[in-house]
Amino acid sequence: MEKSLRWPEFIITRLIKASGYSAILFVALIFFFLIREGLPTFGEVDLQTLFSSRWYPIESYYGILPLITGSIIITFGAALIAVPFGIGTAVYISEIAPRWVREILKPLVELLGGLPSVVLGFLGILVLSPYLRVLLDLPTGLTALAGSLLLGGIAVPTVVSVAEDALDAVPRAYREGAWALGATRWQTIWRVTLPAAKSGVLTAIMLGVGRAIGETMTVMMVTGNAPVLALTLGSLFSPVRTMTATIAAEMGEVANGSTHYHVLFFIGMVLFMISLGVNIAASSVVFRAKKRAERILS
Amino acid sequence: MKNILARNRHLTQRLGFTLITLMAFATVIPIVAVVIYILIQGVPAISFEFLTGFPRDGMRAGGILPAIVGTIYLTIGTAIFSVPLGIAAAIYLSEYSSDTPLTRTIRIAIINLAGIPSVVYGLFGLGLFVLFLNFGTSILAASLTLSIMTLPVIISTAEEALRAVPQAFRTVSISLGATRWQTIRRIVVKEALPGILTGVILGLERAAGETAPILFTGAAFFLPRLPGSPFDATMALPYHLFVISTQVPEMPIQIQYGTALVLLVFVLSMNLIATVIRSRARAKRQW
Amino acid sequence: MVDKIIVQNLSLQYSDGTESLRDVSLNIRKEAVTVLFGPADGGKSTLLRCLNRLNDLTEVKTASGQILIDGVNVLDPKLDVIALRRKVGMVFARPVVLPMSIRENLTYGLELAGEKRRAKLDEAVERSLKLAAIWEEVKDRLDSPAIALSGGQQQRVCLARVLALQPEVILLDEPTSGLDPISTGKVESALQELKKEYTIILVPHSVQQAARTADYAAFFLQGELVEYGDGKMMFTTPHDKRTEDYITGRFG
Numbered sequence A: 001m002e003k004s005l006r007w008p009e010f011i012i013t014r015l016i017k018a019s020g021y022s023a024i025l026f027v028a029l030i031f032f033f034l035i036r037e038g039l040p041t042f043g044e045v046d047l048q049t050l051f052s053s054r055w056y057p058i059e060s061y062y063g064i065l066p067l068i069t070g071s072i073i074i075t076f077g078a079a080l081i082a083v084p085f086g087i088g089t090a091v092y093i094s095e096i097a098p099r100w101v102r103e104i105l106k107p108l109v110e111l112l113g114g115l116p117s118v119v120l121g122f123l124g125i126l127v128l129s130p131y132l133r134v135l136l137d138l139p140t141g142l143t144a145l146a147g148s149l150l151l152g153g154i155a156v157p158t159v160v161s162v163a164e165d166a167l168d169a170v171p172r173a174y175r176e177g178a179w180a181l182g183a184t185r186w187q188t189i190w191r192v193t194l195p196a197a198k199s200g201v202l203t204a205i206m207l208g209v210g211r212a213i214g215e216t217m218t219v220m221m222v223t224g225n226a227p228v229l230a231l232t233l234g235s236l237f238s239p240v241r242t243m244t245a246t247i248a249a250e251m252g253e254v255a256n257g258s259t260h261y262h263v264l265f266f267i268g269m270v271l272f273m274i275s276l277g278v279n280i281a282a283s284s285v286v287f288r289a290k291k292r293a294e295r296i297l298s
Numbered sequence B: 001m002k003n004i005l006a007r008n009r010h011l012t013q014r015l016g017f018t019l020i021t022l023m024a025f026a027t028v029i030p031i032v033a034v035v036i037y038i039l040i041q042g043v044p045a046i047s048f049e050f051l052t053g054f055p056r057d058g059m060r061a062g063g064i065l066p067a068i069v070g071t072i073y074l075t076i077g078t079a080i081f082s083v084p085l086g087i088a089a090a091i092y093l094s095e096y097s098s099d100t101p102l103t104r105t106i107r108i109a110i111i112n113l114a115g116i117p118s119v120v121y122g123l124f125g126l127g128l129f130v131l132f133l134n135f136g137t138s139i140l141a142a143s144l145t146l147s148i149m150t151l152p153v154i155i156s157t158a159e160e161a162l163r164a165v166p167q168a169f170r171t172v173s174i175s176l177g178a179t180r181w182q183t184i185r186r187i188v189v190k191e192a193l194p195g196i197l198t199g200v201i202l203g204l205e206r207a208a209g210e211t212a213p214i215l216f217t218g219a220a221f222f223l224p225r226l227p228g229s230p231f232d233a234t235m236a237l238p239y240h241l242f243v244i245s246t247q248v249p250e251m252p253i254q255i256q257y258g259t260a261l262v263l264l265v266f267v268l269s270m271n272l273i274a275t276v277i278r279s280r281a282r283a284k285r286q287w
Numbered sequence C: 001m002v003d004k005i006i007v008q009n010l011s012l013q014y015s016d017g018t019e020s021l022r023d024v025s026l027n028i029r030k031e032a033v034t035v036l037f038g039p040a041d042g043g044k045s046t047l048l049r050c051l052n053r054l055n056d057l058t059e060v061k062t063a064s065g066q067i068l069i070d071g072v073n074v075l076d077p078k079l080d081v082i083a084l085r086r087k088v089g090m091v092f093a094r095p096v097v098l099p100m101s102i103r104e105n106l107t108y109g110l111e112l113a114g115e116k117r118r119a120k121l122d123e124a125v126e127r128s129l130k131l132a133a134i135w136e137e138v139k140d141r142l143d144s145p146a147i148a149l150s151g152g153q154q155q156r157v158c159l160a161r162v163l164a165l166q167p168e169v170i171l172l173d174e175p176t177s178g179l180d181p182i183s184t185g186k187v188e189s190a191l192q193e194l195k196k197e198y199t200i201i202l203v204p205h206s207v208q209q210a211a212r213t214a215d216y217a218a219f220f221l222q223g224e225l226v227e228y229g230d231g232k233m234m235f236t237t238p239h240d241k242r243t244e245d246y247i248t249g250r251f252g
Helices: A002-038 A040-044 A065-096 A099-114 A117-136 A144-169 A172-180 A185-196 A198-214 A217-222 A233-237 A243-253 A259-284 A293-297 B002-045 B048-052 B065-096 B101-115 B118-132 B139-164 B167-175 B180-209 B237-246 B253-284 C044-051 C081-087 C102-112 C118-131 C151-163 C181-194 C207-213 C231-236 C241-247
Strands: C003-014 C019-029 C033-037 C060-069 C088-091 C169-173 C199-203 C216-221 C224-230
Touching: A002 A040, A002 A259, A002 B065, A002 B101, A002 B118, A002 B139, A002 B180, A040 A259, A065 A099, A065 A144, A065 A185, A065 A198, A065 A233, A065 A243, A065 B002, A099 A144, A099 B002, A099 B180, A099 B253, A117 A144, A117 A217, A117 B002, A117 B180, A117 B237, A117 B253, A144 A198, A144 A217, A144 A233, A144 B002, A172 A185, A185 A198, A185 B002, A198 A259, A198 B101, A198 B118, A217 A243, A217 B237, A243 A259, A243 B118, A259 B101, A259 B118, B002 B253, B048 B065, B048 B253, B065 B101, B065 B139, B065 B180, B065 B237, B065 B253, B101 B139, B118 B139, B139 B180, B167 B180, B180 B237, B180 B253, B237 B253, C003 C044, C003 C199, C019 C044, C019 C199, C019 C216, C019 C224, C033 C044, C033 C207, C044 C060, C044 C169, C044 C199, C081 C088, C088 C151, C102 C118, C102 C151, C118 C151, C118 C181, C151 C169, C151 C181, C181 C199, C181 C207, C207 C231, C216 C231, C216 C241, C224 C231, C224 C241, C231 C241
Parallel strands: C033 C199, C033 C216, C088 C169, C169 C199
Antiparallel strands: C003 C019, C003 C060, C216 C224
């Protein structure tokens, strides 16, 4: 009996090991292809043009600065919303809410995370931006602000779930110690629990920001897609264009192998590097997730 | 004196708690509002013809059947590639790997895959599957692209589910004469299955709702027939919604909301199934 | 041959630096209860885990020596460990029932070995539950989840689970440490019956349990075998001063 077990088990074990390594393979493949199609940019567009502030591919102006600033300002705006609301909600769910409220709230937040971004973009066009236009007396509601608001909403579930795990992982003894010393629950949260969960909360913010930078459809639909430099706070109230939206909007119309094509891949490379940076930073912030399995299984 | 200080502290707490509670509800209420709003606006559009018919008059009338079918095909295609590979990788990480530089590299790779913007996946899919491997704009190319995007979600949730199974079970199984793989198959994976399934469904839910990865790899705006082979392009709900809400002039609003509603229902019902599996498994768990 | 197991110069060190066994040599008699006792980290559990090669699962840095069971060295890398583990069964400190019914717990090992015949499986279930002195208590609920049983019952099911494979040696690592006195008594009396047919090696959770059950006793201190001899004599007139100090409670 034992002998006949050996062969299939050997093959299965090999397959499983190969699957384990596959993640590395895919990252390498993605990196390789982006470079393959993106690097020719440097041969076709000189650096000065590339980093200028005019993006008008039809006349061969490939300045990516407006796109970068567009992404930055929207991400910044989204973070302004997602960080306080995300952490606040996480604190509420973890420290303040009664059990039954928590049971309802957690799935709801998760639901938000599952909403397709195109649906939010759709509502952004039909509902949010007309509203903003009227409310703030703007020429158009398709602005960076609209994008930031929606992106903030998209990033919040990420922030909430990671931050809530982090807060949950703080040992009960810490809180009890503080209470025993006479602190109120409020004081305990801010002076004991949150600081103890610091690294996890930081990770949550970084992952949320990463999510915001990488979002495509929503921003493409509501930010107006005007590639202008967004350098002041006032830019929030005018249209901008992000790197992601640029790729999505223009890729369908470019000829294979053209300069425009290569530049779009180059922008993809930049996005890849940014997300690489954010994720490595987030994972190096040491965070031992306590039984995150409980989040799935409970 | 002491009383005033105590009162101050409790006042701060009362205010603080109220603020935080408001924040939490401000986060949650829009979610509910969004769903209800789309429901209200979209239901009038739903009819048998809408769900089973083809678009007419440049999408302005008729049904969205090809988009629905396309999304189903894409979801199945994604599942075919990402589920076995993802679960196997999770088994590797949970049951076979130890803390070596190689394992740490794998984990970093997974975290990175999870963070790559969806449009970059679209670019990659275009470069590799559509062009280099010559699959063309097809269900195959789009599914492969979506699979790689879904892989990290499945791997991490499956790995957590596997790790949650008590180590003692493995030790006992081995001491009774089981091989490592027998132990994994008969006990570990069996007990982790609900958690794995939940993760798979949530991953596929995300894939079903994504537009950017399929933009250049498989999505078509209008096809007169349903796709006949994996090498055909296809319509898909997210892409359809995008196009009709941004690029079709004089598009009836009702149809737009109807499409949004169908997509929402598709995605949310997957969410619901996953939640139900999760809570039933929790109740039935024998450890 | 009266000796079932011969341990020769066994030394073992774990990867994390803890040295677990130092040059241990010991002959274990068949059809008797041999007790390995001593303070924590003495090497007793390590020795048990060598006997059924459960140590293969842990990071071991160095290991040397031999363990002969019926003349065969079980530390040989070419040995069929699966067959060994069926021959040498183990009961652990915490009752770990598998997440299945009582019946499935018992047939798990047999099904792994390829036994499919319903009749044989049912017969093994009844036989081993009777040997573990728990048949009467569970015979009407064999298909209910094992986790629903009390701690003492679960542990006896674990014992039955091992017996279902018809082993020759039974290893028990502090099997009654979490149990109440009545359950403990049931396990101990089951062992006294079982020793007529099986070789039993027990790590007790107290000196009293050791004294109650031992036919032969071995005192381990920090990886070293200090003293080995007849059970009754060990606890009344030990030879080594360290043994005496431990038994009388001067250290623990």
